[in-house]
Amino acid sequence: MRMHRSEEIWLTVTTAFLVLFLLIGGYLTVQLAMSPPSHRETIDPQKVGQTAPFDNPGVKKIGENEYEVVMTLEAFMFTPGDIEIPAGAKVTFKLTSKDVVHGFEVAKTNINAMVMPGQIQQITQTFDKPGKYLVLCNEYCGGGHQFMSAAITVK
Numbered sequence: 324m325r326m327h328r329s330e331e332i333w334l335t336v337t338t339a340f341l342v343l344f345l346l347i348g349g350y351l352t353v354q355l356a357m358s359p360p361s362h363r364e365t366i367d368p369q370k371v372g373q374t375a376p377f378d379n380p381g382v383k384k385i386g387e388n389e390y391e392v393v394m395t396l397e398a399f400m401f402t403p404g405d406i407e408i409p410a411g412a413k414v415t416f417k418l419t420s421k422d423v424v425h426g427f428e429v430a431k432t433n434i435n436a437m438v439m440p441g442q443i444q445q446i447t448q449t450f451d452k453p454g455k456y457l458v459l460c461n462e463y464c465g466g467g468h469q470f471m472s473a474a475i476t477v478k
């Protein structure tokens with residue numbers, strides 16, 4: 324079978340692009356270690372309520388203008404559901420789920436994470452603009468999913 328000349332060119336060009344993309348992707352992943360920073364810490368999802376720090380969820384001041392928010396997610400609530408922090412504060416969220424996969428999205432920021440049972444999710448964000456930020460679950464988690472929300476007040 325003889326191939327048409329332009330068919331040969333297209334096959335060569337597309338194969339070259341495929342190899343190029345695989346090499347770029349491989350370089351970013353292996354050499355520069357650009358992978359999502361997840362699955363670093365695990366927890367027994369059956370014992371979230373008895374495992375520190377999740378046995379005592381809430382907002383803690385951990386330094387000069389630095390806060391830690393320990394939060395549990397379950398159908399269909401965030402605990403704590405009302406968070407207050409001063410403007411300009413650096414906040415580290417430590418999150419885990421007590422039951423199924425939930426989402427942790429903070430509107431007006433780029434926080435958007437999956438919170439899975441058995442995994443501890445950690446996100447750090449500085450809130451410079453005062454206001455009320457809506458926290459939403461964006462992973463469908465059951466019949467009351469649309470009621471699952473919380474609020475962060477920055478003042």
Ligand SMILES: [Cu+2]
Binds near residue numbers: 398424
């Ligand atoms: Cu949910």
